[in-house]
Amino acid sequence: MDEITNRCAGLKLSLKEEAEVEINVPLTEDGPVLIGKFCTKQRVNLESVARVLKLVWKAENNFEVSDLGENMVMFLFQTKDDMERVLLLSPWSFDKYLLILHKMVRGEAVKDIKFDKTPFWIQIHGLPTMCQTKEVGLSIGATLGKVEKVDANTKGFCLGNSLRIRVLLDISKPLC
Structure with a gap:
């Protein structure tokens, strides 16, 4: 083991191998x-x-x-x-x-992307009509993941027979 350590101690980079390259990220806005x-x-x-x-x-x-x-x-x-x-x-x-x-x-590299989250529309059925609000949707949705949107009107009520919530779910975990 000492012999290998001694051999490696004498290794050095050549001038060409030591060269550093500076990569400038373009100043333009993010592309589509x-x-x-x-x-x-x-x-x-x-x-x-x-x-x-x-x-x-x-x-x-x-x-x-x-x-x-x-x-x-x-x-x-x-x-x-x-x-x-x-x-x-x-x-x-x-x-x-x-x-x-x-x-x-x-500045983002494809190899660094984790494909573990994606948004889904979740429907909550069986709530009392007056409880189908944006606030209730945010509360329920937060237990599932990051809430992106609650399908509600300008007054904060969700019209219809269910409450719709768009939630960013971690797909690496089982649904609850």
């Missing part, structure tokens, strides 16, 4: 890019994904689809409006597999 991951071990056909999602998402402008491997896909939109609408209407599925979408931000 989504990274998606399909929750399946089977390989997803990227051509089918692009063809179907272009029809389903009904984006006003075209978007590009790039394969990132391991059932991850990059969606490059021409406008932020199209990207935001796709995010707002999520969750999405393709061929019965959940598609988790992540909005890229400046």
Whole structure:
């Protein structure tokens, strides 16, 4: 063991290996890019994904689809409006597999993204009508995850036979 330690002690980096590279993050605002991951071990056909999602998402402008491997896909939109609408209407599925979408931000690397959370609309049934309020929705939703929205009118009441809450759920854990 000492012999290996002594040999390694004499190792040094060459000038070329010591060179440092400074990477400047662009100062432009974040681009309209989504990274998606399909929750399946089977390989997803990227051509089918692009063809179907272009029809389903009904984006006003075209978007590009790039394969990132391991059932991850990059969606490059021409406008932020199209990207935001796709995010707002999520969750999405393709061929019965959940598609988790992540909005890229400046300086973020794809390898660092954790695809463990996605928003779902939750319906709460059986509440007394006068308890179907935004405040009750926030309270119930907070027990499930991060509440993104409660479907309520301007007065704070939820009209209909159920209370709808959009909650960011941790999909790595079982539903309660």
